[in-house]
Amino acid sequence: MLLSILVLALLVPTGVLFAQNWRSEGDRARATARELDGVAYLRTLQQVAFAVADAQSAAVAGQTGGREALAVAVQQADATDARLGGTLRTTERWTGIRSRLETLRAAPAGSDPTQTLAAYREIGDLVLALYAKVRDESGLAHDPDGDAFHLQSTAAGELPVAVIAVGRLADAAVLAKAATAPAQPGQNRPQLTPEQIARLQAQLTTQLITERVLLLDASNRLVDNLRAAVDSTESRTLGGNLLSRLDRYQRAADGISAMFAQASAAGASITQADPSLINVARGELQTAAGELSSTILNEVERLLDTRVEGIDQARLLAGGAALLAVLLTVGFFLAYFLGGRPRTQRPAGPFPAGDPGAPQPDEAVAWPTVAPITGAPYQGAPQDKPTQWERSGAAR
Numbered sequence: 001m002l003l004s005i006l007v008l009a010l011l012v013p014t015g016v017l018f019a020q021n022w023r024s025e026g027d028r029a030r031a032t033a034r035e036l037d038g039v040a041y042l043r044t045l046q047q048v049a050f051a052v053a054d055a056q057s058a059a060v061a062g063q064t065g066g067r068e069a070l071a072v073a074v075q076q077a078d079a080t081d082a083r084l085g086g087t088l089r090t091t092e093r094w095t096g097i098r099s100r101l102e103t104l105r106a107a108p109a110g111s112d113p114t115q116t117l118a119a120y121r122e123i124g125d126l127v128l129a130l131y132a133k134v135r136d137e138s139g140l141a142h143d144p145d146g147d148a149f150h151l152q153s154t155a156a157g158e159l160p161v162a163v164i165a166v167g168r169l170a171d172a173a174v175l176a177k178a179a180t181a182p183a184q185p186g187q188n189r190p191q192l193t194p195e196q197i198a199r200l201q202a203q204l205t206t207q208l209i210t211e212r213v214l215l216l217d218a219s220n221r222l223v224d225n226l227r228a229a230v231d232s233t234e235s236r237t238l239g240g241n242l243l244s245r246l247d248r249y250q251r252a253a254d255g256i257s258a259m260f261a262q263a264s265a266a267g268a269s270i271t272q273a274d275p276s277l278i279n280v281a282r283g284e285l286q287t288a289a290g291e292l293s294s295t296i297l298n299e300v301e302r303l304l305d306t307r308v309e310g311i312d313q314a315r316l317l318a319g320g321a322a323l324l325a326v327l328l329t330v331g332f333f334l335a336y337f338l339g340g341r342p343r344t345q346r347p348a349g350p351f352p353a354g355d356p357g358a359p360q361p362d363e364a365v366a367w368p369t370v371a372p373i374t375g376a377p378y379q380g381a382p383q384d385k386p387t388q389w390e391r392s393g394a395a396r
Contacts, residue, residue, distance in 0.1 A: 018322040022315060029311045031139050032304050035148075037084050038138025039301050042156050044080040045134065046293050047073040049127050049160050050286060052101070053167035056120035057279070059104070060113045060171040067105055074098055088137040090130060097126050113178075114200070117171055124164040131156050140300075146232030148303045150225040155296040158222035162215055163289050166256060169211040170282040174275040176204040212260055219253040238299055245292040252285035 051073035055066035077094065085091035100123050107116070135141040140152040226246060230239045259277060 014322065014325040018318055018325075021318045025311050025315045025318070029308065029315075032307050032311065034087065035139050035143065036301065036304050036308075037087055038134050038140045039152075039297055039304070041080055041084050041088060041090070041134050041138070042131070042140075042152075043294075043297055044073075044077045045127070045131060046155075046160075046290070046297075048077050048097075049124075049131075049163055050290060052120065052123055052127060053163055053286065055104070056117065056124075056167055057171055057174075057282075059107075059111075059116045059120065060174055062113065070101065070105065074101060088134055090133055090137065093126070093130050093133055097123060097130065100126070113175055117168070117175065121168065124168070128160055128164065131160050145303065145307075147229045147235065147238065148300055150229035150232070151296050151300045151303075154222050154225045154229070155293050155300065158218040158225065159289050159293045159296075162218040162222065162253070163286055165211045165214040165218065166253075166282050166285050169208060169215060169256070170275065170278045172204045172207045172211065173278045176201055176208070177275045208260070212257065215253065216257060219250070223250070233303075235299075235303070241295055241299060242292070245288065245295050249285065249288040249292050252281060252288050256281045256285060 051066065051070040055070045058064065058066040078098070081091055081094045085094060100119075104116075104119055104123070132141075135152065135156050140148075140156065143149040143152060223246070226242055230242070256278065259274070259281065
């Protein structure tokens with residue numbers, strides 16, 4: 001009985017610890033799988049953001065280029081949202097973005113570029129909001145590991161802002177330059193009065209300053225996040241994989257900022273920056289941002305896969321410990337009931353060899369039965385012999 005109590009006292013806490021560990025590791029596994037879904041969605045959303053930036057620049061310039069790439073990006077995003085939108089709760093937001101993009105794609109070329117830029121600005125804001133939604137719903141924005149947290153913040157926070165900001169910056173510079181330029185043959189552009197031109201230039205100047213500040217702020221935070229990720233990671237390849245891509249991105253961002261700084265130093269308005277050079281720098285920054293974003297997402301995915309492997313090993317170890325505890329418990333009970341049962345006592349020997357009365361193995365010994373003594377103590381004694389009383393002469 002005491003042995004059973006001790007075994008149960010060992011088995012019950014072991015079972016409780018196993019259940020808690022199994023449940024905790026299961027929650028971590030599900031959370032990590034959700035983050036991997038978020039990474040997959042961000043890959044598709046990255047293509048949408050870049051395609052929107054290209055289509056915006058083409059539409060502001062009165063061209064139709066970029067619409068095919070945008071259609072492909074939208075189609076891929078549709079497939080991804082159909083697979084992951086229910087889990088990440090992004091279907092409603094993506095449906096709104098897609099309907100707006102379809103409206104802009106159907107608009108004829110040569111529409112008012114100012115209104116076109118404003119429409120694409122709204123779509124860009126919606127895309128950035130969808131980035132934030134994916135990060136929050138997938139759990140990437142709450143990742144407990146420092147390296148993965150800072151990496152996802154860079155890929156889904158700073159880089160999209162920088163790409164959209166530099167596209168708006170370049171397009172606003174194009175509009176500011178074209179506001180005072182004469183209309184080209186075949187170009188459908190309304191004639192503006194001097195007051196309208198001055199008001200448009202003031203508006204575009206505000207936009208240029210705002211987008212330039214956003215670009216510089218996003219670039220600075222990007223560098224800080226990547227530095228923090230490299231400092232907090234245990235990976236030996238993280239820094240080397242990001243270094244070359246980060247250098248290229250920084251050169252492109254610094255080049256765009258230098259163009260506006262040179263224009264201001266020369267005494268010219270910020271709207272007088274050369275739009276052709278800005279477009280070249282925009283393309284370089286977008287290419288560098290795409291490479292950097294893909295590299296970062298690859299690193300985040302690799303870190304999450306490593307975490308999944310660790311969770312599987314922990315659950316396997318917990319299962320093995322629980323199985324060992326059960327086997328030990330069964331062994332104790334079997335040893336007690338089968339090997340620890342008391343045996344029947346046998347009489348002491350020695351017995352002569354071949355004695356039929358010797359107890360055989362596992363045979364109970366039959367002892368002779370003695371009849372109980374009845375009657376008076378001296379009943380049955382011989383009557384012809386005198387007693388000690390008679391021999392002593394006391395009877396005489």
